[in-house]
Amino acid sequence: MYQAISPYVPVLILILLAVLFGVVTLLIAWLVRPNAPYSEKLSPYECGVEPLQPGKLRMSIRFFVIVLLFLLFDVEAVFMYPWAVMYKPLGWWGFIEMALFVIILFVGYIYAWLKGALEWE
Amino acid sequence: MIEYAWLIPVFPLVGMTINGIFGIKYIKDKAHWVAVPALGLSWLFSILVFIDVLNGKTALIELFDWIITPDINVKVAFWIDQLTAVMLMVVTTLSFWIHVYSIGYMGHDPGYPRYFTYLNMFVFFMLILVLGSSYLLLFVGWEGVGLCSYLLIGYWYERESAWKAGMKAFITNRVGDYGFILGMFTLWYYLGTLNFNEVFAKAHTLSPEIVTIATLLLFAGATGKSAQIPLYVWLPDAMEGPTPVSALIHAATMVTAGVYMVARSNVLYSMAPLSLEVVAIIGCLTAFFAATIGTSQFDLKRVLAYSTVSQLGYMFFGCGVGAYASGIFHLMTHAFFKGLLFLSSGSVMHAMSDVLDMRLMGSLKKYMPITSFTFIIGGLALAGIPPFAGFWSKDEILHHAFTSGHITLWFLGTLTAGITAYYTFRAVFMTFFGRGRIPKVIKEHLHESPPVMTIPLIVLSIGAIFAGFVGLKKGETTYFGEFLAPVIHVVHHANEGHAKAIPESMLIALSVAVGLTGIFIAYIVHMKKLIDPNEWVKRLWFLHRVFYRKYWVDELYFALFIDRTLDLAFFSWKFDQWIIDGVVNGAAWISRAFAWITRYCTEPFIVDGAVNGASYVVDLSARVLRRVQTGLVSNYMLFVVAGTVCLLTVFMFIRLF
Amino acid sequence: MSNFLAGIQFPDITAIIPEVIALIIGCLILLIDPFIPKQKKRLNGYIALFGFVVLFFVTLSYLGKSIVTFFDMFSVDNFSTSMKLFFFVANFVVVLISLRYLEMEDSNLGEYYALLMFATVGMMVMVSSKDLIMFYIGLETMAIPLYVLAGFIRMNERSAESALKYLLMGVFVSGIFLYGIALTYGATGSTKLVDIVRFTYINGVNPILFVAIILIACGLGLEIAMVPFHFWAPDVYEGAPTSVTAFISVVPKVAAIAALLRVYFEGFTFFAPYWQTVLWLLSALTMIIGNVTAVVQDNVKRMLAYSSVAHAGYMLMGILSFNELGVSSLVYYFFAYSFMNIGAFALVIYLRRKNIVGDRLEDFRGLAQKDPIAALVMVVFLLSLAGVPPTVGFVGKFLIFSAALKAGFYWLLVIAVVTSVISLYYYFKIARSMYLEEPVADEPLLQPLSVKIAIFLLAILTVVFGVYPTPIMNLADLSAKVFFGY
Numbered sequence A: 001m002y003q004a005i006s007p008y009v010p011v012l013i014l015i016l017l018a019v020l021f022g023v024v025t026l027l028i029a030w031l032v033r034p035n036a037p038y039s040e041k042l043s044p045y046e047c048g049v050e051p052l053q054p055g056k057l058r059m060s061i062r063f064f065v066i067v068l069l070f071l072l073f074d075v076e077a078v079f080m081y082p083w084a085v086m087y088k089p090l091g092w093w094g095f096i097e098m099a100l101f102v103i104i105l106f107v108g109y110i111y112a113w114l115k116g117a118l119e120w121e
Numbered sequence B: 001m002i003e004y005a006w007l008i009p010v011f012p013l014v015g016m017t018i019n020g021i022f023g024i025k026y027i028k029d030k031a032h033w034v035a036v037p038a039l040g041l042s043w044l045f046s047i048l049v050f051i052d053v054l055n056g057k058t059a060l061i062e063l064f065d066w067i068i069t070p071d072i073n074v075k076v077a078f079w080i081d082q083l084t085a086v087m088l089m090v091v092t093t094l095s096f097w098i099h100v101y102s103i104g105y106m107g108h109d110p111g112y113p114r115y116f117t118y119l120n121m122f123v124f125f126m127l128i129l130v131l132g133s134s135y136l137l138l139f140v141g142w143e144g145v146g147l148c149s150y151l152l153i154g155y156w157y158e159r160e161s162a163w164k165a166g167m168k169a170f171i172t173n174r175v176g177d178y179g180f181i182l183g184m185f186t187l188w189y190y191l192g193t194l195n196f197n198e199v200f201a202k203a204h205t206l207s208p209e210i211v212t213i214a215t216l217l218l219f220a221g222a223t224g225k226s227a228q229i230p231l232y233v234w235l236p237d238a239m240e241g242p243t244p245v246s247a248l249i250h251a252a253t254m255v256t257a258g259v260y261m262v263a264r265s266n267v268l269y270s271m272a273p274l275s276l277e278v279v280a281i282i283g284c285l286t287a288f289f290a291a292t293i294g295t296s297q298f299d300l301k302r303v304l305a306y307s308t309v310s311q312l313g314y315m316f317f318g319c320g321v322g323a324y325a326s327g328i329f330h331l332m333t334h335a336f337f338k339g340l341l342f343l344s345s346g347s348v349m350h351a352m353s354d355v356l357d358m359r360l361m362g363s364l365k366k367y368m369p370i371t372s373f374t375f376i377i378g379g380l381a382l383a384g385i386p387p388f389a390g391f392w393s394k395d396e397i398l399h400h401a402f403t404s405g406h407i408t409l410w411f412l413g414t415l416t417a418g419i420t421a422y423y424t425f426r427a428v429f430m431t432f433f434g435r436g437r438i439p440k441v442i443k444e445h446l447h448e449s450p451p452v453m454t455i456p457l458i459v460l461s462i463g464a465i466f467a468g469f470v471g472l473k474k475g476e477t478t479y480f481g482e483f484l485a486p487v488i489h490v491v492h493h494a495n496e497g498h499a500k501a502i503p504e505s506m507l508i509a510l511s512v513a514v515g516l517t518g519i520f521i522a523y524i525v526h527m528k529k530l531i532d533p534n535e536w537v538k539r540l541w542f543l544h545r546v547f548y549r550k551y552w553v554d555e556l557y558f559a560l561f562i563d564r565t566l567d568l569a570f571f572s573w574k575f576d577q578w579i580i581d582g583v584v585n586g587a588a589w590i591s592r593a594f595a596w597i598t599r600y601c602t603e604p605f606i607v608d609g610a611v612n613g614a615s616y617v618v619d620l621s622a623r624v625l626r627r628v629q630t631g632l633v634s635n636y637m638l639f640v641v642a643g644t645v646c647l648l649t650v651f652m653f654i655r656l657f
Numbered sequence C: 001m002s003n004f005l006a007g008i009q010f011p012d013i014t015a016i017i018p019e020v021i022a023l024i025i026g027c028l029i030l031l032i033d034p035f036i037p038k039q040k041k042r043l044n045g046y047i048a049l050f051g052f053v054v055l056f057f058v059t060l061s062y063l064g065k066s067i068v069t070f071f072d073m074f075s076v077d078n079f080s081t082s083m084k085l086f087f088f089v090a091n092f093v094v095v096l097i098s099l100r101y102l103e104m105e106d107s108n109l110g111e112y113y114a115l116l117m118f119a120t121v122g123m124m125v126m127v128s129s130k131d132l133i134m135f136y137i138g139l140e141t142m143a144i145p146l147y148v149l150a151g152f153i154r155m156n157e158r159s160a161e162s163a164l165k166y167l168l169m170g171v172f173v174s175g176i177f178l179y180g181i182a183l184t185y186g187a188t189g190s191t192k193l194v195d196i197v198r199f200t201y202i203n204g205v206n207p208i209l210f211v212a213i214i215l216i217a218c219g220l221g222l223e224i225a226m227v228p229f230h231f232w233a234p235d236v237y238e239g240a241p242t243s244v245t246a247f248i249s250v251v252p253k254v255a256a257i258a259a260l261l262r263v264y265f266e267g268f269t270f271f272a273p274y275w276q277t278v279l280w281l282l283s284a285l286t287m288i289i290g291n292v293t294a295v296v297q298d299n300v301k302r303m304l305a306y307s308s309v310a311h312a313g314y315m316l317m318g319i320l321s322f323n324e325l326g327v328s329s330l331v332y333y334f335f336a337y338s339f340m341n342i343g344a345f346a347l348v349i350y351l352r353r354k355n356i357v358g359d360r361l362e363d364f365r366g367l368a369q370k371d372p373i374a375a376l377v378m379v380v381f382l383l384s385l386a387g388v389p390p391t392v393g394f395v396g397k398f399l400i401f402s403a404a405l406k407a408g409f410y411w412l413l414v415i416a417v418v419t420s421v422i423s424l425y426y427y428f429k430i431a432r433s434m435y436l437e438e439p440v441a442d443e444p445l446l447q448p449l450s451v452k453i454a455i456f457l458l459a460i461l462t463v464v465f466g467v468y469p470t471p472i473m474n475l476a477d478l479s480a481k482v483f484f485g486y
Helices: A002-032 A063-087 A088-115 B007-030 B032-053 B082-105 B112-131 B134-152 B161-189 B196-205 B207-224 B234-240 B244-252 B253-264 B264-269 B275-295 B300-320 B324-351 B369-385 B391-402 B407-432 B440-446 B450-469 B477-487 B506-527 B533-539 B541-548 B551-582 B588-609 B613-627 B631-657 C013-035 C044-061 C076-106 C112-129 C131-151 C155-190 C191-203 C207-224 C234-241 C242-248 C249-269 C269-294 C300-321 C326-352 C372-386 C393-408 C409-434 C449-467 C470-484
Strands: B059-068 B073-080 C067-069 C074-076
Touching: A063 A088, A063 C112, A088 C013, B007 B032, B007 B112, B007 B207, B007 B541, B032 B082, B032 B112, B032 B588, B059 C242, B059 C393, B059 C470, B073 B112, B073 B134, B073 C300, B082 B112, B082 B244, B082 B324, B082 B477, B082 C076, B112 B134, B112 B244, B112 B253, B112 C326, B134 B161, B134 B207, B134 B234, B134 B253, B134 C393, B161 B196, B161 B207, B161 B234, B161 C393, B196 B264, B207 B253, B207 B264, B207 B275, B207 C249, B234 B244, B234 B300, B244 B253, B244 B324, B244 B440, B253 B264, B253 B300, B253 B324, B253 B533, B264 B275, B275 B407, B300 B324, B300 B391, B300 B407, B324 B369, B324 B391, B324 B450, B324 B477, B369 B391, B369 B407, B369 B450, B369 B506, B391 B407, B391 B450, B391 B506, B407 B506, B407 B551, B440 C067, B450 B477, B533 B613, B631 C044, B631 C155, B631 C207, B631 C269, C013 C044, C013 C067, C013 C074, C013 C112, C044 C076, C044 C112, C076 C112, C076 C242, C076 C326, C076 C449, C076 C470, C112 C131, C112 C249, C112 C470, C131 C155, C131 C207, C131 C242, C131 C249, C155 C207, C155 C234, C191 C249, C191 C269, C207 C249, C207 C269, C207 C300, C234 C242, C234 C300, C242 C249, C242 C326, C249 C300, C249 C326, C269 C300, C269 C409, C300 C326, C300 C409, C326 C372, C326 C449, C326 C470, C372 C393, C372 C409, C372 C449, C393 C409, C393 C449
Parallel strands: none
Antiparallel strands: B059 B073, C067 C074
């Protein structure tokens, strides 16, 4: 048991050191620093231009759906590259596998279509 | 006939099903037309089976496989031998007549079909209990009757006290069952079977320690079901149920299940002298303490309830000194006379518009001749006056206690007999004789009960008079003992010879004398008023208080167990609450925790010194726990990680060392 | 180049026919759903019901067969087959109680049933796999639909909240599971259970695997809802739609336990004493904390959540016994647990009416007067959950306890018996509300027919298989033979 653990002892020491470093730094800073807060100092924009409007912008939810769909079919395409390279050695078996994969995605595509996810309005 | 014995529990099952499904909507107040004939058939079949058993037949009826695996083999099967036959007779006879009685007693109750459904269900499970051929099947009945008892105690659920009593009964019983289950598992672990015949056949292979543990655990179950010290507290409260239920379940049948179980397992108990000793001592002490409590109660049914606890103690006492047959004999006679007493008190209650305080009774003999007559018969039987049933069985137990060398316990038992006679006749005199103290409102419609109630009373009083005669001597043993001999493994005590020095007739005379003395004291105190009971109460205020408050056992249990359990539950709930009530703010947790730690860990040492430090740490942790307004999910994750790390650490340590 | 596939045989496709059928039905529902008008959405539910019946009988024909294919990664044996049968039975009932409930919640969408199907496919893969990666794929295939299902009532904040919590926890914990797999792979050079067991047989125990064993238990512990991974359960159970709660409190839990059983039994066979100790601790904690905390709950769904935590503890006893009786009792317990637990949740659905979720203790008040039969049925479920004979719950507990005893875990047995005594107290709080309190005058009960059918079916199964458990016992014995048959 001990034998197996021993290679990891340096890692353990590293973790301990890291934690200790953080704690010690914070502690020293806390002991040394003067503590005189006032409201502007505590505000998130201590320097720079004052914000004119809330940072949150409203986006149409449709972007989200489109992005999801895009990602999905993009990954499908990515998956096809290695198959294309190995097309010959994989033979019929590979072809059927891939066809199944595409069919399942195709079902998803039809579903998305029928549900109106592809329409903007 | 014996091969049709499986039909006996089927009748109440059918009755219960019909009433349960159609009762409330269609049958309504005709529910007894289903329930009572079903029981009648059961009774008839039981008699036929009993006759077969009298002729020496026994049977094992296998119905179907229940739990069959390579390791466990339990069939749903009925085992009918002499002991079962006796129990069958007791259960079906009492059940039938109490069903009849219920027609009158429950007549105007809105839940009439529900009542009969429960009652039939109870009989069904009780029959499973006595017929079952294995501990597991016995346990099915055991739990089933417990459930029915719960339902019937809480039958008038509008009353808070009723459902509380029901809960108390069920939970106290479950505590006992816990012992029973473990006992069962112990037997199974060492013997690989739970069927009675196999267990008893293989029992000799067990080591004495194992038998002792198993039998003690089983007995723990019996203390719950049969209301023995320390689990007897539920039975007096169980009187909240309808009176016929008290008579059937909490006097005659269900509460005797523990005695039946011990007698059934007599092969095991006889192998474990220590367990037997425990059974005898617990039984005798319960008999004594319950009897003393009985002397101070004013509620008629409660007096009877404590007397039931006390009489059950006698039965265990009998079993404990190795006289299993006497224990069962007392079970049988007790079923008759205690059922009778309860039904009579129910009849009183019926007439008195549900008033049960004996201080508000008196001179009822004038108004209810039949009831008072049957009550007195029951009382004489309970007090152990010959030739009534109780005399024969109680005397046999005391005799066996004496001959087996338990002189101290015998003395206590005899003393208890005297106390029993006293409180029984205290109740008789206060209720039926003397000056009437009945409130006027009640007096106006005081009446004798209808025949449907009085006929069962008369039938049972015949039982209470004559049931004892089966215990007549026949050579070395009795008729009853001889009948049960095939199922009872007799214990031979080493010091039997020594005890024989005092002739049996002396013992009988002594116990009769003690009983009569008890009655006499009750007579002069409560009838003739030669001694003022209140004066006595003042003089012995301490004893009276102890008895009246039932030795404060209820309060003790509450403080010790119930409150503690609730505390634990509340604590673990709060613990979860604390995690749940947060908002998503993981970062704040760390900073705040740090803030508190630095503030409270540094300050105390500077300000108050090291002495107060410890209390601050406790305070700190509590504050931190309260202040932590952490995120739900992040906190859960923290716990997942903490849990994983803890597991890893714990088990790494186990591996390393 | 071309001969790296030479040694590989074409996999036996027949092994996965049930999975394929389930997948096709799921896709079919997705495609049909848009064409069904809003008032007739129930059709989706009927398709799912029909699908589960078909799947049941198709899978039944696999009983007794033993196929190991897909390069030793996928196995059809009696254990996996009976687990699949279990899923179909349980899901059938879940669909039955969902039909009307979804309409009441105004969320009657076809996706519900499709997701249920997909989750089922994941679980079927889980119980059949003999490879850690396959377990992981199954776990995720099961889990992702579950997250969506938990948030299925989109307009309800509680539902959405519970879905998010479930998702975050699930993703987090599956990381732990993956870490366990990675360590196993690092130590043995394979993720296949056969190779792991072979490696440990030849090279002896490797300490890294001790860590892996714990991490795998932790990873599956979330779905099992065992202490200390149970914190999510009450929140999610309370927030999720009740029908989904009924589902996730039973079926995924069972799937995860079955998976854990296979990993430990077939992969880490030689570590048995070690993981027995680990599970001993987990099981004891789970039983104690689950049962004790349930005592103070006022919300029935939360109470049942803690009770299902407690039941997970009992089920773990079945694994850690590591004997034939343990497995067969566990399989029996799965069925028993599904009958009674889905039944109890079905009663909550039964009480769902206008503005009332039916999960507060007050909602059960006086049910005995309003609907005596429903109250009686609930008592049957509660008795069974508490393990009172003659119900399935009793037989299941008895079997599991005897298995633990046979393996020599006396103290665990004592804990189990004590905690099951405690459990009676909180189960009877519901019974007390139903029988011993006056009904509150509020909205009348709707008494939907499909829920009624489901409740009666479950109640009958609860009692019948308690009195005559042989059919399930036979199935359970067959599955136990997979691990101990030789």
